Amino acid sequence: MSISYYPGCTLKTKAKNLESSALAAMKELGIKVEELDRWNCCGAVYSLADDDLIHIVAPVRDLIRVKERGHDTVLALCSMCYNTLARANHLMKNDEEKRKTINMFMDEEPDYAGEVRVVHLFDYLRDDYGWDKLKEKIKKPLNGLKVGPYYGCTLLRPKEVALDHPDNPSIFEKFLETLGAEVINFPMSTQCCGAYQVLGNPDAAVKVSHEILTDAVAHGAEALALTCPLCDYNLGRRQNIMQEKIEGSPEVPVYYFTQLLALALGLPAADCHLELNRESAVNLLKDKSYI
């Protein structure tokens, strides 16, 4: 299998800690990926209007780059990129009429009919690599880390691109278990963090993010693991604002799932760019002697 890697805009800057830890971990696991050399922004959100095909062009162009390279799979790390690419792919595969229109519109590009498979690192680890094989590679199990898996929206919804059951998923739990961590389930692990409403209605986003963090802590989590840079912004980076606005807001260390993976594989902390995480996240790792 040949895999293209689609980084998306945020992973090169604000979420460098997601990208660098993931690339280091994949290298250690022997998962060979090649970054697309000519990728463009996927648009971050999939167009929800039936009469709006122009916003599907960007993600389809990325998929064409993968096919052109002779690769059969494209791997995404950012949940929003995964969702947008996977839905565009689903449309190109299943909607003949729209496929024709889009292919005709992009007449400078080769025709595309959903030939590439879009995966996220999670389903790749589950379906292709296997949890057992991953377990064998763990050198520093995260024993004693009480961590809540936070899924967010875009890995689980809508159904046609869901990595797992939208209401009762277990893929994240399985992943954290394999790393040796103690998984803390909490009911709000699949509830939205407010997403882009941080721009339009920031107070609403703070409110829902606060509910999620308090719920995780109430169920015994000492840290949260997540996959999406926008979730990380709302639930992690904005904790200061949350603490200013809502009395008694907890301080919760937040990590990208790939940072925990890299550490459990015994990779150096430098691969995790922990300076982009909260101070409390670094302190917890030190307290537990993981770094």
Added chain:
Amino acid sequence: MSYKITSKTIDDNLKRKVSEISGQMASKCFQCGTCTGSCPMIEQMHITPRRLMALLQWGQADALRNVNTHWICASCHVCQVRCPRGIEIPKVMEALRLIKLRTNENYIEPSNLQPEEIIDLPQIALVSGFRKMTS
């Protein structure tokens, strides 16, 4: 919030437009309220997603123009995966947003964002926010 429905307040144009843009039929909704019960953004909404579907069924265009429900929606899709009638509610919300945005009116003004805010925001927040709330 209560609405008086008379022959004068019924405007089927909006209902038709929403169904053209979204590909969804509001008339399929049987008002179970599952969407409302699942919605994380409900507290800030003027009216619930279920009520929005009812107003749409009755063609209450004016009332719909004045509520913020579709602007507060975060497109989280939880209502969609749970709706027993298989209605893709986030598409209905998007159609209502687009009807305004396509008249060149913004819901948020990018120029009003503070530089220190922009500098900290991840790109996906800016791109998705502008896609959903600017024309």
